Structure formats: structure tokens, C-alpha cells
Amino acid sequence: MTINKPIIFNLARAGDQSRYSKLISSRAIRHISDDYKEQEREYFAVCNPTLVYGGDFDKRFEFYWEALQKKNLVKKQGRWAYFPWISTAVHILEDTAFQRVRTARNRVLISEEEQAKYYNSVVGIAGLSVGNSVALAIVLQGGARHVKLADHDRLALSNTNRVRAGVDSLGVEKVIMTARQIYLLNPYSKIEIFPDGLTKKNIKKFFNGLGIVIDEIDNIAVKYLIREEAKAHKIAVVMAADNGDNAVVDVERYDEDHKLEYFHGRLGKVTYDELTKLDKFGIGRTITKHIGPENVTDRMKESLLLMGKTIVSWPQLGGAALLNGAAVAYCVRKILNHQPIINDRALVSLDELLIPNYNSAGELERRKKSTEDFKKMFGL
Numbered sequence: 001m002t003i004n005k006p007i008i009f010n011l012a013r014a015g016d017q018s019r020y021s022k023l024i025s026s027r028a029i030r031h032i033s034d035d036y037k038e039q040e041r042e043y044f045a046v047c048n049p050t051l052v053y054g055g056d057f058d059k060r061f062e063f064y065w066e067a068l069q070k071k072n073l074v075k076k077q078g079r080w081a082y083f084p085w086i087s088t089a090v091h092i093l094e095d096t097a098f099q100r101v102r103t104a105r106n107r108v109l110i111s112e113e114e115q116a117k118y119y120n121s122v123v124g125i126a127g128l129s130v131g132n133s134v135a136l137a138i139v140l141q142g143g144a145r146h147v148k149l150a151d152h153d154r155l156a157l158s159n160t161n162r163v164r165a166g167v168d169s170l171g172v173e174k175v176i177m178t179a180r181q182i183y184l185l186n187p188y189s190k191i192e193i194f195p196d197g198l199t200k201k202n203i204k205k206f207f208n209g210l211g212i213v214i215d216e217i218d219n220i221a222v223k224y225l226i227r228e229e230a231k232a233h234k235i236a237v238v239m240a241a242d243n244g245d246n247a248v249v250d251v252e253r254y255d256e257d258h259k260l261e262y263f264h265g266r267l268g269k270v271t272y273d274e275l276t277k278l279d280k281f282g283i284g285r286t287i288t289k290h291i292g293p294e295n296v297t298d299r300m301k302e303s304l305l306l307m308g309k310t311i312v313s314w315p316q317l318g319g320a321a322l323l324n325g326a327a328v329a330y331c332v333r334k335i336l337n338h339q340p341i342i343n344d345r346a347l348v349s350l351d352e353l354l355i356p357n358y359n360s361a362g363e364l365e366r367r368k369k370s371t372e373d374f375k376k377m378f379g380l
Contacts, residue, residue, distance in 0.1 A: 004176045006187045009080040009089075012072060020080060020089075030087040036078055039093050039101060040065060046104045081187035085180060095188045102186070103142035110141070114337045118143040121336045122209050126150040126198050126226060127216030128174040129316070130240060132163050133325025134214050134332075135178050139185050141329055143336075146190040147182060148206055149175045150217075152197030162242075162321040198222050207233050212332055215239040220286050221275035227262040228272075230254045238331045240324035241287070242316045244297035246349045247324045251331055253343035264344065266290050281307065284314060285378060293380055294371045295347060301374045323348060 009016040023029045044061050045052050051060055068077060075091070082089045092098055103115055110118070123144040125131045128151040138144050151174040155165055169177045175193040182189050194206055198217065207213070207229045215226050215237055223239075230237045230252070237252040254260055267290055278286060284304055288296060296304075303315050327348050334341040352358050374380075 003084040004179060005191065006183050007082045007084070008187060009082065011080060012076040017076075020082070023082060023089075028084070028087060029082060029089045032089050032091075034075075034091040036074060036091040036093075037065065039078070039098075040068065042101045042104070043093060043097050046101055079187075083180075083184065083187075090187075092187065098188065099142070099186075106142055110333070114333070115142055117337050118333050119145050121211040122146040122148070123332065124148040124150070124206055124210045124213040125216065126206070126214065126222070127218065128153075128178050129159065129163055129216065130242065130321050130324045131214060131216035132165070132174070132178050132181075133321045134216065134240070134328045135325075136164060136181060136185070137322075137325040137329035138332060139182050139189070141333065143329070143333060145186070145188065146192075146209075148192045148194065148210065149178055150194035150198045150202075150206055151175050151178075152195065162316050162318040164318075164322075198225065200225065203229055207235075210235055212236050212238065212335055214328055214332065218283065218287075220278060220283050221272055224262060224270070224272045224275050227252065227254070231258065231260070231262075234258065236335050238328050238335070240328045241291055242320040242324060243291065243295065243347075244300050244351070245317060245320055245323075246297065246347065246351055247320060247327050248291050248295060249324070249327045249331065249346045249348060251335075251342055251344060251346075253335075253341075255335070257343060260343070263290055266292070280313075285380065288378065289380055293375050293378070294367075296371075296374070297351065298367075298370060301370065301378075305374075305377060323350070 009020045011017045011020060041061055044064050051057050068074070078091060078093045080089050081092055093101060099119065103110070106115060119142055121144060123138060123146070125135050125147065128135070128149060131151070135147065135149065139147070154171050154173050155163065155169050155177055157170060160167070164181070165177055173195050175195050179191045179193055182191060194202055196202060198206060203225055210233065212235055213226060213230055215223055216239065217223055217226070227237060231254045234255050236255045239250045241248045250264070252260060252264065267286065275286070284307065288304060300314070303311060307313060331341055357363055
């Protein structure tokens, strides 16, 4: 059975060296990446920024490198991360130095204190379509060493228009696929996977220790359960929905407002049991009600009316998934650092920003009429 997390070796230890050598001799490790000197060069620069633009930086680094070599063999320095699913071992810096170099280009956009809070928080991500982009955006920024991933599905070919994964991952559970991607960015990550998705049985375990939760699940009833637990644990929920080329971002601050209505009251008074009885069309109608028909783009309106006729499901675009990922990661970082962020909805609209005359009187009137027609046809 393939191990889906990296094994970290310290070759300065005899036991680790023996186990690593057996993997080499058995050809379990078939590829080796060793760019360790360059990593140490970057680390030296990060620790000594005043030397970087001096004329003798290369000379100063070589002195540093020679001193390291005198301490121990280079292969025994740092760590070796073995990724079983790609039969590859990579020579990397030890944890603290690795994280410092990996996030060096975040400063001063993210302060050291903010980076530490972001990294040391536990983040839960439920749903790994848009959620995959969210996870990667957070980890790219140096956030969330400890991540919990929940999804019951496997990667299908039709997912690859919006999920950043290749055909080599077809049929792989999305939780495993995403965990592997995170580990390749940060081998020192701690990842918990929930391959059954979120259920009444496992949701309390998922929420245990969370600092924030991202909701990207399609199942509206499970969305309800997420908010029940978020309110009980007094943590924020961030959710983003594709809307054509755009994003609809919802922030629910149960960490600040314990009386907050679920979904900001946009669904009215609903119960978990009622939501469990919805079919695919009912879910689509309810989600549309939540997003607000006035916010739905023309082509999304058209597509929702064609489900089961000429298309299988509501469409989603890769660019929108990436836009959602960036927007949610922004919200998550701000919330975890106790910085001002809305307790409401934000529309991230490329259409509004980039289409000429988008908010002209004629266009506003046209969209208003289109929305009213859509509400009637869609039963809203």
C-alpha cells in the first residue's frame, strides 16, 4: 500500500541512515533531488540581508559553506524527505530554516508575527474542488502547518477543468491528492484526512482543535452541520462560490457574534432534516437562493435552466476556482491574525471591473429584468 505522507530522514542518525540506504538499495527511491547548497545559500542571504548586495557576498557564503562542510558530511545535514508515491527523495533544510526561507519573500507583506500565527493555526477545509485551490493558496502563503481535509469523492476527468491536478491523479481520493500536493510544498505539514467527507459521525472530530473552517461542500445539509459546529466552537466560517468567472465570498463570524443566523439568514428558517431531502435541482435552487439570483451571471442563469437537458451539472471554471482560493486565503489569514474583516458577503467580480459599461443604466436595467425572469423560471 502506498504511503501518502513523506518520511523525513535525518542521516546524521545511524538508524535513519540505515533505513534510507535500504530504500535506495531496494529501488523504492528511484529519483533524488539534491539542491541543498542553493538552499543554504538562500538561508545565508535571508539571515544576512545586509550582505546580499555587497560585492563580496559570494565569498562570504563560500566561507560559511566551508564551515558547514567541516562540521559534517553535507548529506548528513538538513533532512531528506522521501515521497513514496513518486519514489523520490529530496534533500531539504531542517524545519525552522526551511520555513524561514520558504516564507522569506512574504515579508513585509506578512510580518513575522503574523506569519507565525498563520502557520501555527489549525485550518479545516471541507470540499476539495474549490477547496483544493483554497488549500494550496493558504499553504503557498506559509499558512496552516496543520490542515484537516474532508471530501468523500475521487478525482474525475471532468474535475480537471478546475482542480489543479493532472491525469496521473485520476481516481485518487481528493483528500489524498490534496494532501500530497501540500506535502510537496511543505514536507513538514501535519495533515488529517477525512475520506468519507463530513458526516454527523465524524464532524465533531473534524472540528476538534480547529481555528477556522472553510466550507466548500455542495451538500447544503452538511453546510448546516458545519455552521452548527462553528457556532458551538466559536470559530469563523469562510465560504466561496463560483459564479461564472467571478467569486461570491461569504464570511460568517461565529467567533465574534454567537447570535449570528446561519447563512446570514439568507435561507430563512430551515432545518437540517429539510435540507437532507433536497435533490440535485433542489440543492441548486437553494444555493442560488443563498447566493442571490441578482448576483448570478447571465450564463450561470442560462446553465441552471439547462441542467438535465443539455448539461449534466452547473458549470465551474478553473479561473474562478483560483480566484476563490486566493480570496478565501486572504480572509483566513486576516481572521487568524485578528485583523479587520467583514462579517458579510463580498462579490469579487472580474466582469464588473473589466467589462466596459457594466454598470451603465441600460445594463443595470437589463440585468434586473433578466433576474426577475430567471426567478420565475427557476421557481424562486
